[in-house]
Amino acid sequence: MRTPDDAIRLRDVVDAGSVKKAVVVGAGYIGLEIAENLKLQGIRPFVLDMAEHALPGFDAEMAEYVEGKLQESGIPVVTGVAVTGIEGVEKLLSSKRAYKADLVVLSAGIRPNTAFLEGTGLEMFKGTIVTNELGETNLPDIYAAGDCAMIHNALTGKPAWSPMGSTANIAGRLIAQNMMGAGLGYRGALGTAVCKLPGINVGRTGLTEAQAKAEGFDPVSVVTVVDDKAHYFPGAGTFTIKMIADKESLRLLGVQVIGAGAVDKVVDIAVTGIMLKGMLPQLADMDLAYAPPFSTAIHPFEHTLNVLMNKINGKFETFTPAEYAAGAAEGYKVVDGCLAPSIEGAPYVELTTVEGPVDGLDPEEKLLLVCNKGKRAYLLQNRLKFYGYKHTRVLEGGISFNDVEA
Amino acid sequence: MRTPDDAIRLRDVVDAGSVKKAVVVGAGYIGLEIAENLKLQGIRPFVLDMAEHALPGFDAEMAEYVEGKLQESGIPVVTGVAVTGIEGVEKLLSSKRAYKADLVVLSAGIRPNTAFLEGTGLEMFKGTIVTNELGETNLPDIYAAGDCAMIHNALTGKPAWSPMGSTANIAGRLIAQNMMGAGLGYRGALGTAVCKLPGINVGRTGLTEAQAKAEGFDPVSVVTVVDDKAHYFPGAGTFTIKMIADKESLRLLGVQVIGAGAVDKVVDIAVTGIMLKGMLPQLADMDLAYAPPFSTAIHPFEHTLNVLMNKINGKFETFTPAEYAAGAAEGYKVVDGCLAPSIEGAPYVELTTVEGPVDGLDPEEKLLLVCNKGKRAYLLQNRLKFYGYKHTRVLEGGISFNDVEA
Numbered sequence: 001m002r003t004p005d006d007a008i009r010l011r012d013v014v015d016a017g018s019v020k021k022a023v024v025v026g027a028g029y030i031g032l033e034i035a036e037n038l039k040l041q042g043i044r045p046f047v048l049d050m051a052e053h054a055l056p057g058f059d060a061e062m063a064e065y066v067e068g069k070l071q072e073s074g075i076p077v078v079t080g081v082a083v084t085g086i087e088g089v090e091k092l093l094s095s096k097r098a099y100k101a102d103l104v105v106l107s108a109g110i111r112p113n114t115a116f117l118e119g120t121g122l123e124m125f126k127g128t129i130v131t132n133e134l135g136e137t138n139l140p141d142i143y144a145a146g147d148c149a150m151i152h153n154a155l156t157g158k159p160a161w162s163p164m165g166s167t168a169n170i171a172g173r174l175i176a177q178n179m180m181g182a183g184l185g186y187r188g189a190l191g192t193a194v195c196k197l198p199g200i201n202v203g204r205t206g207l208t209e210a211q212a213k214a215e216g217f218d219p220v221s222v223v224t225v226v227d228d229k230a231h232y233f234p235g236a237g238t239f240t241i242k243m244i245a246d247k248e249s250l251r252l253l254g255v256q257v258i259g260a261g262a263v264d265k266v267v268d269i270a271v272t273g274i275m276l277k278g279m280l281p282q283l284a285d286m287d288l289a290y291a292p293p294f295s296t297a298i299h300p301f302e303h304t305l306n307v308l309m310n311k312i313n314g315k316f317e318t319f320t321p322a323e324y325a326a327g328a329a330e331g332y333k334v335v336d337g338c339l340a341p342s343i344e345g346a347p348y349v350e351l352t353t354v355e356g357p358v359d360g361l362d363p364e365e366k367l368l369l370v371c372n373k374g375k376r377a378y379l380l381q382n383r384l385k386f387y388g389y390k391h392t393r394v395l396e397g398g399i400s401f402n403d404v405e406a
Numbered sequence: 407m408r409t410p411d412d413a414i415r416l417r418d419v420v421d422a423g424s425v426k427k428a429v430v431v432g433a434g435y436i437g438l439e440i441a442e443n444l445k446l447q448g449i450r451p452f453v454l455d456m457a458e459h460a461l462p463g464f465d466a467e468m469a470e471y472v473e474g475k476l477q478e479s480g481i482p483v484v485t486g487v488a489v490t491g492i493e494g495v496e497k498l499l500s501s502k503r504a505y506k507a508d509l510v511v512l513s514a515g516i517r518p519n520t521a522f523l524e525g526t527g528l529e530m531f532k533g534t535i536v537t538n539e540l541g542e543t544n545l546p547d548i549y550a551a552g553d554c555a556m557i558h559n560a561l562t563g564k565p566a567w568s569p570m571g572s573t574a575n576i577a578g579r580l581i582a583q584n585m586m587g588a589g590l591g592y593r594g595a596l597g598t599a600v601c602k603l604p605g606i607n608v609g610r611t612g613l614t615e616a617q618a619k620a621e622g623f624d625p626v627s628v629v630t631v632v633d634d635k636a637h638y639f640p641g642a643g644t645f646t647i648k649m650i651a652d653k654e655s656l657r658l659l660g661v662q663v664i665g666a667g668a669v670d671k672v673v674d675i676a677v678t679g680i681m682l683k684g685m686l687p688q689l690a691d692m693d694l695a696y697a698p699p700f701s702t703a704i705h706p707f708e709h710t711l712n713v714l715m716n717k718i719n720g721k722f723e724t725f726t727p728a729e730y731a732a733g734a735a736e737g738y739k740v741v742d743g744c745l746a747p748s749i750e751g752a753p754y755v756e757l758t759t760v761e762g763p764v765d766g767l768d769p770e771e772k773l774l775l776v777c778n779k780g781k782r783a784y785l786l787q788n789r790l791k792f793y794g795y796k797h798t799r800v801l802e803g804g805i806s807f808n809d810v811e812a
Contacts (some may be wrong), residue, residue, distance in 0.1 A: 164696065166693065201700075269675065282681070289677070293602040
């Protein structure tokens, strides 16, 4: 995909009806959106990406969760595979194997079309035009904005490339004013993104946990699965939210949200909080909009923030999905704390019956408490701790997010 | 409506099928939601309120705009009328006239059920229990939260009553922690509310313009009608947003949002901004979530904020809908700046043809520039000013918000 002409050609090829199977190269937002729309046209899409996971800007466990959902929707995503060539019109060669397809769509990222600027004296960085806060380049009276320009990350202050329509519009408006002498500084972007996928939306802003570590923060994170509106309201679903903060300063660093509903709302609250340098306590207990068709009485954003604060304060002891996947729960006995027994081979404990030590569970044992989403396991943890259990952990996101085996 | 039992009785009466016409007393959120749902059941609702306009918490012109939309949806709202009695089951007496109905639903506000606390020594204020930031009452070890408690307004710091499910949940969780010694201060509520109405949603937070004046601020406001997502995306509509700020400090004070879509998102951004004491420039150019199914490249919140900043900086000279309704445009000649002629009797000017003084428009004349939403009139104003027109004003919200006569 390079131009609107390519998009029209793609539509025409699809409309002609001869495409049964398509390979999309690139599992970023555009690639996945294309795959979704091909699927809607009755074509079998297949997405390849050379990265380790889909959805750049998401932590691995979040992206892999989305990959699982896409797979369930009939959109297989294969990662860690580099395309090496295309043979004829029907065969795609890769580092893993050859793929046959009636259509190959390349959406493996973009590069600024800036080669024509060579020799102009414009300061460049990796093909982008370097700009300052005012949008000025190193040459007098020359400004740059949009996919061609290097801006700054609003959180870290470091150079950042944000080839998004939103950034281009915001920065373009700003430099137009600055050309007229307004002197307005652009604080930069947060890498915010949102994408509509089949049955789920995904959104993110700020730093991922991995990025936060790389930037020298000491991040703490939590993954919650929370109601996106009053559970009894038609169309209610869940948000899966990962919230990341700096452990020492408690500064909010980022969120990643997955869900059928208004993930953009949760992202926008986080964007506003991050831009105003909000710490978790300042962002807690805000009077966010509530009515059953829109939200929950304690807002999903606040609910996640509360859980993260409980974790930071030692009131909620957990393994994150990433820790669990990395084997941190080795040596822990899985305890099924679901509403009804759900984990084969694991002892089942009905939360409300716990009024003392539980038969078959030793207070000295390492216990991994698992429920559907994480909430019942948290309540169970509180009870067990009260009765002397010393080594309990809750699996964040429960069986709805993790593949759990007893 | 007093209890869930009343709600069930109401449902049973409706299900029985004999109700054709219903009068709902009270045009607040609950009253209007009931009217909407009665309408959906095939009943003709009729809403009365003794206040001057529906929707407490909205400025008059915004509420009246919603009343017009409700009227179009078959839900007439009559304000400024006090119910004086009910005669038999079919006749409602009021300060204006008698209304016949098969059903009368009272939703004229609530009062805390606190009479039983008389003589306990608890400090009360207008029937509510006075609490401090920790949720403590004046009596040791007695805390209060919920509809029975007086809290604080997070923006003004003054005592505030917020009988909302969200406030009760937030404050309840907080005082539970404070009973355990957490010492967490509750900053209070902003009067945030959101409501689903037929074909439109309404949301608000912070201070109305009228409240801001009463609180001693020098408020400046703007009303915009902006796309709620990419205009070409299926289901795209508009938000009508009123944004209010303090002219001197530029502190964001409140928003009111009307639209078919995610008004709660715009409200939640404003809530976060207000709670973090954001000034307009700090809240500008944020990297909010954009993709065509969700938003516009410059976010509707930011778009409105930009327009308000233009107004404050003298780049956008307007009459607000409230000023217009109050007669401020007396002596101004209405100029039709719509995409196609739309205002009978007004001279029509096609924006892109203005390349000098316009035939029939005197640069010394007072001109009220009107278009559909306000944007074309703004562009027209810029052109006319460039060509020497001295007294132009744009009507905020255009003909889509105001009843305009040439």
